[in-house]
Amino acid sequence: MTTPQRLSDLRTDYLRPYRDGTLTVYNFYLDRYFAWCADHDLEPLRATRPDVERYIEHLLVERRMSGASVCTALTSVRGLYRFAHQECAIERDPAQYARRPRITTLPKDTTGLDRAQMQDFLLAGQTSGGRYYATAFLLCCMALRASEACSIQIENFQKTSRGHRVLEFHGKAGVPARMPIPIPVVRALEAAAGDRTTGPLLLRQDGGPLSRQGLGTIVNTLGRRAGIKGLVVRPHLLRHSCITNALESGASIRKVQDLARHAEPRTTMRYDRNRTNLDDHAVHSLVAFIAPPDGDETDAELAAG
Numbered sequence: 099m100t101t102p103q104r105l106s107d108l109r110t111d112y113l114r115p116y117r118d119g120t121l122t123v124y125n126f127y128l129d130r131y132f133a134w135c136a137d138h139d140l141e142p143l144r145a146t147r148p149d150v151e152r153y154i155e156h157l158l159v160e161r162r163m164s165g166a167s168v169c170t171a172l173t174s175v176r177g178l179y180r181f182a183h184q185e186c187a188i189e190r191d192p193a194q195y196a197r198r199p200r201i202t203t204l205p206k207d208t209t210g211l212d213r214a215q216m217q218d219f220l221l222a223g224q225t226s227g228g229r230y231y232a233t234a235f236l237l238c239c240m241a242l243r244a245s246e247a248c249s250i251q252i253e254n255f256q257k258t259s260r261g262h263r264v265l266e267f268h269g270k271a272g273v274p275a276r277m278p279i280p281i282p283v284v285r286a287l288e289a290a291a292g293d294r295t296t297g298p299l300l301l302r303q304d305g306g307p308l309s310r311q312g313l314g315t316i317v318n319t320l321g322r323r324a325g326i327k328g329l330v331v332r333p334h335l336l337r338h339s340c341i342t343n344a345l346e347s348g349a350s351i352r353k354v355q356d357l358a359r360h361a362e363p364r365t366t367m368r369y370d371r372n373r374t375n376l377d378d379h380a381v382h383s384l385v386a387f388i389a390p391p392d393g394d395e396t397d398a399e400l401a402a403g
Contacts, residue, residue: 104187105143112181117272119245124174131175143188150175150196158199165199172198210339213346215326219336222324223286229300229308232290233316235283237336241344241358243270244310244333250299252291255279269359277357341369 109128116124134153135142153175157168176193183191211219216238223234236247246269255265262278269275279287290299300308308316313333321331329335337358344354355366 101141101143108182108187112178120271127171127174145192147192147196150193165201168199210335210342213343216339216343218324219320222320229290230316230320231286232299234320235286237333238340239283240277241337241340243337244313248300248308248310248313252294252296252299255287275359345370
């Protein structure tokens with residue numbers, strides 16, 4: 099078997115488990131890497147660790163990509179080499195120990211919508227009715243991603259389990275998910291379904307299934323109707339807000355991880371840290387413990403400069 103054919107077969111086998119957006123992104127970054135290899139007369143299956151590090155330098159210096167973007171671009175490249183090594187197509191994995199950029203980020207200030215804003219958003223969805231009603235409650239109460247909300251079929255929420263109405267769907271990377279549906283959410287879903295018993299829950303005005311872009315338009319419209327100022331309301335902001343408000347309500351990290359369907363609790367904990375990193379930082383208790391008595395200025399006056 100020729101090297102190009104062997105590489106093509108390995109690529110096909112490696113990508114076989116992936117679907118939809120993930121497959122598109124992985125193909126994009128593999129195409130970019132193979133194009134770079136061709137420009138440098140390098141056969142990908144004969145690449146060495148220095149070759150991979152030269153590619154990383156190319157992304158950083160010539161393409162001026164951020165460290166985080168470079169690491170994302172390397173995901174499918176590293177995955178393909180790992181797969182090829184496991185299948186004994188190469189003796190060594192050239193990407194395994196290649197030095198990647200170190201990613202350092204500050205906690206984000208964004209905590210999403212607060213409780214009052216979430217209530218206003220849900221009320222705007224309820225009064226708008228139909229797909230607006232279902233969209234608001236799916237995103238604000240169930241923490242669904244945009245693609246997940248668009249994929250919901252009417253058949254997905256007709257079952258009951260242990261006395262609970264349940265929503266069954268496939269989440270990120272095709273992972274099956276099942277969630278109980280609170281009564282207010284059931285009402286929203288049934289309002290959008292109307293007399294229909296099968297097919298997509300969220301529809302366009304022409305009767306076709308709603309796209310992610312269409313969902314984004316609905317969310318933005320509801321944000322304006324809810325009177326939310328200073329923020330562009332998008333589907334992911336609502337998912338973010340759903341998670342932070344669940345934490346505010348007193349739910350444990352483990353329970354909120356189940357709600358968000360995060361694979362790792364560390365992902366959920368980032369939302370918790372971003373929510374409180376300034377309010378309960380240790381510097382407050384330290385200064386209160388050791389600082390000398392205050393002068394006449396108040397904390398608010400000092401913060402204002």
